[in-house]
Amino acid sequence: MRRILLLCWCLLAAAIINAQETFPVNGVADTRTRTYAFTNATIVKDAATTLNGATLLIRDGKIIGVGTSVSVPADAVVIDCRGKFIYPSFIDIYADYGIPAVQRQPGGFNFNAPVQFTSNQKGPFGWNQAIRSDVNAASLFAVDDAKAKQWRDMGFGTALVHQRDGIARGTGMVVTFANNRENFVVLKDKASAHYSFSKGASTQAYPGSLMGSIALLRQTYLDANWYKTNPSAEGINLTLKNWNDNQNLPQIFEANDKWNVVRADRIGDEFGVQYILKAGGNEYQRINEMLATKGTFILPLNFPQAMDVEDPNDARYVSLADMKHWEMAPANAAMFEKAGIPFCLTTSDLRDPKQFWANLRKAIDYGLSETKAFEALTSIPATVLGIYDRVGSIETGKIANFVITNGNIFNEKTSILQNWIQGEKYGVKEDMWMEIKGSYTLVVNTPGAPKTFTVDVKNNSTASVIGKDTLTGRFTYDGKQVKLNFPESKGSRNQIRLSGISNGTTWSGLGDDAAGNRFTWTAVYNKEIETKADSVRPKRKPELGKITYPFNGYGWEEMPKQETILIKNATVWTNEKEGKLLNTDVLVKNGKIAAVGKNLSEPGARIIDGTNMHLTPGIIDEHSHIAAASINEGGQSVTSEVRIADNLNPDDINIYRQLSGGVTSSHILHGSANTIGGQTQLIKLRWGGNAEMLKFEGAPGFIKFALGENVKRSSAQQNNRFPDTRMGVDQVLMDAFTRARDYEAAWKKYEDEKKKNTKAVAPRRDLELDALVEIINKRRFITCHSYVQSEITDMIRVAEKFGFTLNTFTHILEGYKVADKMKQHGSYASTFSDWWIYKMEVVDAIPYNATIMQRAGLTVAINSDDAEMARRLNQEAAKSVKYGGMSEEEALKMVTLNPAIMLHIEDKVGSIRVGKDADLVLWSDNPLSIYAMAMKTIVDGIVYYDREKDVQLRLQIAKERARLFSKMTGEKRMGMPTVPFAPTMEIMHTCSEHNHKHGLFVVDADQYTESSNQ
């Protein structure tokens, strides 16, 4: 019996599934052409064209006619769609459908485990496990009808699917949500190529940072290009082969964040690729930058939920930025539309796919037009994927993918009735097909005389029965079956129970009563009933706060402008031979220092009274880790290919905090996880600017090196990464520069040969070695994290062997022991004032270090390496007055002019001289005093920090927080879902030297990276 049942199911399944030529049929062939005509419908062909009273004709899964004068062929099944709307079904360009989730290592990635250096993927593939260009969605995809139904019910017919794992993710495939053999469901194999910054399930150490991911992408583009020359040194590398094969496909980049969008686009620009950018939801915060990418976006609709902020103790820890984002996120798509940026919409990232419609309507409430929403779900994704000739609109010749609704699809009251995919019907809310509402005449054939009632049906589950009295019955209608129970008379316990089938306007069936009589009944549609229109609350236009740059409490509503400023009557610390000038004026014009002198005047200038105040050049922090999304790429001992510039984070609140301490420029360094770290980025603290605006123009390139405990992974229990000793560190350096020298020679040889032989094959471009060649050729400079005298001396000797000068030793707490050698070599020194004994290699550190080195003739700077201490660098410099008796002017130079010299920017900043950049700080007191506060911090003639304005900002923050708290709690009271509050955490990057507490919600990034030294 069971077997027969199973057989029946199989036969049924076979009937549904299209016959496939090569597949044998078990039984009798059942070939149908399936011609359907949908008549009298409102057909929305595309965003621009709507036909009323039109007919849609499909045959064999294709549209064969659409229009108002289509003649219906004889073999067509006619479906009357009067009052119905037909739309092309939606396309989800970022669907998580049909591809199995990648298994990650349980417990996540363990940074303290021994390092895995190369990919563990078996086969002729590339070296890095996160580059999975060999993956094809086709080899992973399986139809999953239960999941497909979720999409069908929302109105989707088509999707692009891919495996979401790795930095390069191989190809995606266009499929439909039909329940059919994969052979028929796939519309386009290899429809797209996918990328991200996340290494996903890769267990390999490299890359271990965002900038590492970016560097790996950059190198892979180069390697793939080189692979086209069939280099014998590489053998067969299917990863690179597939990478090349995939380049002609639409390139989709999962950025998931506004700055990652910019970062991805920058890589794209470098290699002539225009990515389609998968967004994360915060892109509206930088809409101009989004526009500048010229890309098409894929926008998710996952809006943050309101947090439960009723407990004021908890609520305090939710940042204004998080609350503002909660308020504004639903307006993301609307802002893209307003800015004219093309985008698709996706169900991706939703906590529950069922939220799709609610959130889409929310987006519409927040200003997204219905037309744009429609395009973003149909023609735009279809065009982007090159499948608009097949799906995305209702057009003769296209695939019969469409939905039938009972009204405007964007209307909240509308239901999707059916979703047709490849000419097959999938029911969604078919019970809504028939308008059941109305007054019916019910005849119950009870024994004796039939009874007649009037039944007023309001909707599928509400009806009242009117005889002598008006009786409330229990009523259900599911599109076919009707059930109605009602008392015989008002107040009676005796129920009449009816059940039957609807044939449209006539229902009939069987019933019984309390006495046990059984009888037939019929009901016939009589007339419409008057129902009071639901009182629709007019939707209020959502109230939104202002976008600020950056998107937090201390951001600007409008970026500040350069001013002509005249600072009067201050004590001016020039750092020039004039020294300290009393009662002096400084004029700032066009971002530069225009005049220094007494009794200056300038018509129209903003006058700042500097009486009893001190004016100094802006503070320059030679060693900082703020304003970056990642700092340490510890995956390998040599990572000169990574660049801090690739992952600047302009939103870091520490930019503002440091402006309040007089800092105007910061040298953002790679961490100290490895011997040859990454390329650094010098920035100016142009609070509110984007990554490009932060960069210090015209400054030469630097790179971070590190020696000693961190790079030999002293804290790791099982270090297997070379080097494990300072002897090994020396050899890492020797090896790297030797390879660089050979590499340079190979290129020179090639350049020469190319003149004679046009077919000469270029060597492989190696970005790691490129940077090292720049060092050898004195076009890039080193700042080297170092402590003890042995390693300092050795670093100098290595540099000498390769003919360059080690520019800066940073930290350098034993610099005083070898100051003479450093001086002789020509190095600069950048150090801490009084740190010591937090690790073995600093047990001999002394606070007199700076003074000794300075007196030994070195140019010395004091750096922070710490977001808190950077606010007090003036005081850190002052400690050399205490320890060793340095003069106050020399001490101030250690955080102004001297770092400018070692960064080769002393022609632009570092002193108060006519022509230099107007990077200035006005102090309330002697700048070396603990009582001095920065009153105004000026960068390029723009006042970026003003202590008086700061007071106003704080009042504004308090007001805005209060408004959002009450809005969030309001949502809770209205019964909207809320999530438990989550404090806003702050990630802090350091050189892993820290035992310095920063705050309750600050997490040291090094807790999660290999260089952790705690």
Place this chain on the structure above:
Amino acid sequence: MKRIIITTITLVFLFVQAIAQETVYPAKEYKGLIFITGGTVHVGNGQVLENTTIKINNGKIVEVGQNIPVPADGVKVFDAKGKHVYPGLILANSQLGLVEVNSVRATIDHTEVGVLNPNIRSIVAYNTDSKVINTLKANGILLANVVPQGGLLSGTSSVVQLDAWNWEDAAYDTDGRLHFYMPSLIARPNPFAAFLGTDSRPTSDVVKEGLNRIEEVKRFFREAKAYYAEAKHEKTNLKFEAVKNLFDKKQKLFIHCDMVKEILVAIDFVKEFGFDVVIVGGSESWQIADLLKENKIPVILSQQHSLPTTQDDDVDLPYKTAAILHKAGVVVVINDEDGQTRGRNLPFNAGTAAAYGMGKEPALTAITLNAAKVLGIDNRTGSIEVGKDANIVVSEGDILDMRTSIITLALIQGRQVSLENKQTQLYERYKSKYGLN
């Protein structure tokens, strides 16, 4: 050969002094009269006395005033004219002498295994030969409270004076404080969750767990109390015995916590057990300053030089916290727990508080007299007042400002202590190498 030996001996003679901190000797006891004359005396209680002389006898301050006659012979006189005289600074919460190098596990002696360790005593592990100690003296810090960590009740702290041969010499006040590290009462999401591929929210109810653990501590105290009611014990419980002084008010309960909710729970310990409670940490305490005042709970602020708790906070909030508490009438102690500088910047943490609204003398009080009060040693030290130990430092200028904070003299119980340390010795050594002076 002979010459070489002589040279070597000369070198040894020159350099032994200079390179080994082992030659920085604790000062010998001095019972005689000492005069510090003509300085600007910052009493520690807010008062400043110009051109004032301090008379010391047998290690105690016996007179403070102007026109005190100074005998011509047989006494030590330190001229402090033009200089500033302060009570010795007190580091109220530190792991001094319990750890040498943070990154080397073998040198760490501050954190014991276990949850309830009230019987642990920090003093027995205090290493008087730690190289850090002498660097603190050089900055005017003469006393420190040495505090154990680990678990919930981590043991008792002892105040040490920083010029001693061994821990018994160093002990200034032993075991007067029991330390309770309050479990966190806030769930912190993991900001690296996305990177690690995990859920960002903690899986368990951190607040509830924290409250349960606090209840565990309360139950311990309740049972301890019952234990004392019993005259004789068949089974002696060292842990209960260790907290008897707390009930007898001979010991204070130092509760380490920062958040408002945690501090509110701390007030519970006053209400239920009548303990003398001190908050250590207290970065968020400014929000409930009035409650702290009402319950007479002082606060030891861990570190002024810290970032604000939230990104929306006043950038300078940590710098202003001490002033806010002080103005509300809370007894405030300023501390320096910085792991890279190891407490030596205590005066500058106070200087920051002074700059951000507290004023200089109250900020000084926060590292002298208030610290002594809170530690329970104000009858002996913390201010320059008659009857107290002569724990005194003299600075070239304002001790709170690094520009002028140069210590020229330090007395502990009347002993003139060395201001040398490993770092000054290395300084001398390398000045010599480069011919600097």
